[in-house]
Amino acid sequence: MSVSIKSILDAKGRDVVTTGPNTTLSEAAKMLNENRIGAIVIVGADGRISGIFTERDVVNAVAKHGADSLGKQVSSLMTTKVHRCREDATINDLMELMTQRRFRHVPVEDKGKLTGIISIGDVVKSRIREIELEAEQIKAYIAG
């Protein structure tokens, strides 16, 4: 019924922008800016996901710590309990997760390995494609 995460990753690619836990807020802000993304996955020395650092974390740190926030390491500001999904999850699953838990980014993992990331915009884009396909089907049905 609902589009799979696999098919979205097939279309958009599986590269994920990551960095280590000692990156400063200032460096992380530059990475977000240069890549035009809203989240960076933080990986430990073992290559596993150790957290996620988002543009909202930048805002909250600046709000709380002012100029002192710029030199802080992302490890002290990131979310460590990262919700992930597998490639066989569906868009509908992710919409529920994003709405209920207020996440905008969900890393995709396969056997402990990071294989992609899905953002709320990817979900909406996929929904537009679904609507287009539905419209084409209705047209074809009417045309007989």
Place this chain on the structure above:
Amino acid sequence: MSVSIKSILDAKGRDVVTTGPNTTLSEAAKMLNENRIGAIVIVGADGRISGIFTERDVVNAVAKHGADSLGKQVSSLMTTKVHRCREDATINDLMELMTQRRFRHVPVEDKGKLTGIISIGDVVKSRIREIELEAEQIKAYIAG
């Protein structure tokens, strides 16, 4: 076919967090943080929309100007060409706009007056409700 913006605003409310153009980035970050939102609508002395300031603007300013960004006024960092919609627009219209133009927030306006704001999360939440209704209809149909 698609849910109207009016029905979303009826459910979620029409209050909009706004501020003036002389607000500093530091103050704006606190407003975003305290209200747990990603965007503030900037209104001029005439009460009309003069811009929108988002969490991405915070990140980009910190990336470019470092600690100097904190005292900058939002008027120098905000987006001034603000895309708005009316209450009779639909969720599908907004999904298209958000995906193509990369906006996550669209202020709602009626005769030059700000009457609400719709975020990408509001759109996704409305879609979940749609899916639930569709499922109920299919169940009712099968049950005869």
